[in-house]
Amino acid sequence: FAAAPLPALERVANFRELGGLATRDGRRVRRARVFRSGHWGRASAADVAALDALGVAVVVDFRSEKDVAHEGADRLPDGCAHLHLPTADPAAHLDTRDIILSGDAALVRAHFGDGRAERSMRASAEKLAVERTDVFGAFLAKLAEPGCPPALFHCSAGKDRAGWAASCLLLALGVGEDDVVEHYLVSNRTYDAAMQHGALPALPDEVLALVRPLLQVRAEYAHAAIGAARARFGTLDAYFREGLGLADEQREQLRANWLEPA
Template sequence: MPSIRGAGAVALIAGGLLVSPVAVAAAPVPAAAAGAVTSPQDALQGTVNFRDLGGYRTVSHARVRPGLVFRTDALNRTTDADLAALAALGVREVVDFRTPAEVAGDGADRLPPGLAVTARPISDGGMYAAVNAAIGSKDPVRQEAVLGGGRGAETMRVLYRTFVSDAGSRAAFGRTLRDLADPSRTPLAFHCTSGKDRTGWMSYLLLRALGVPENTARNDYLLSNRYRQDADAATRAQLKAAGYMQDPDLLIPIQEVRADYLDAALDQVRRSYGTLDRYLRAGLGLDARTESRLRHRLLAR
């Protein structure tokens, strides 16, 4: 299909929509709303969903250390100032959950000298190809058939279930948890394309593994809607202006994070493992020793 990016509008990526060629900066989210630590680097110029996961309180009244774990959208559009900020943060590892097709379409991460990306692709179950093809067709009937009538939201729920059921996805999430327990690999940043789905599930799992209450971890997941709202609205406007979609609002379920998407993953956890703790241990390989190291490294009293 013709490149949407080449048309100067947007590129559609599994796990979210990416504005191109100009990123739209999201309005800052106040620290009180986010619940976590904010810093001047929380909104890099080339990202819209960069966050420090530090600052959250656990059920035992410990606190997630700031400056050790960063969740973000893709880092392929970082500016020179962003590179300096990442270097100042001391990031030692960047884990990229994007598929090879996403990286090929958007470009590899642009990182400070000496910092190499750790490619850890997580499958999108064919969503990238299906939705891209529908948009590229410029056919409103085809787009309605793919995304309308609740099908966009159902696509997302199916995707979230694969985060739990797919062996490759479990391996990627588990390996990242083990990296986070390794002092030689932190500070660490992990991301997908929009920093909301694969990244959102990874963040939720990490916070829960550290003992952060479920409601707090869920609210962190949902914050992506606030960080991404301006960029996502701009994407829809660009698609309509470029003649790709008559009804770009069909994309809203793909662009957003929703509580029922997270619930779909958690339902799959219950079906496959019974409890989240057993999923972390049997599904992701987070043994007691690694969990202890994770909490020792990332929590402070």
């Protein structure tokens, strides 16, 4: 069936749902039940009302303490449960913002040129997968609680930390890897829209070209994370069980919570 359109939020980026994606066993992710986005630190009253209307009652925030201090605490509907699982932003390296905003092409090239930006993002994706298993295990455990209500998870931009969280959830539910990567890449629409509407700082074209790998998501980043999980644990099933600590019974409950017949 056709999905009802999601509300267009005013001050929250990259808001979308995971519903509708098919699993290998013939089911699909439930519509209008689990959502992802950028941060809610500057959400408008209309944004908060829209989230409330969707019935979202659990919000998982992957931002670091530094992110929260800079962007503001989440503005959420009254009574919404908030789970903070602080994780450093893979794209926010020390002094990265100052280097980019300098507009100095030579300085930016020295830090991010010759493939360094891409290599850094691949390495960060791998680290998220295998070094923050505590965070993503806690995330899946929360969503595997019996009767878990509609949920939202987010980081700052909603692309890297939230991207791996979405990939973990979808893979655990049985969605195929190609579809998981395709879902991950949808975050680039936010980047494209920001470029189109001038929402990014006015920077020289050469600087934007050099830092684009930090501002976008790429299939190679998703494959790097999935590959790292497999390399460390042998299989994705072992990654969920041994790495994230998700018992088989929890995984079945996760599927009961978030899947429906196709």
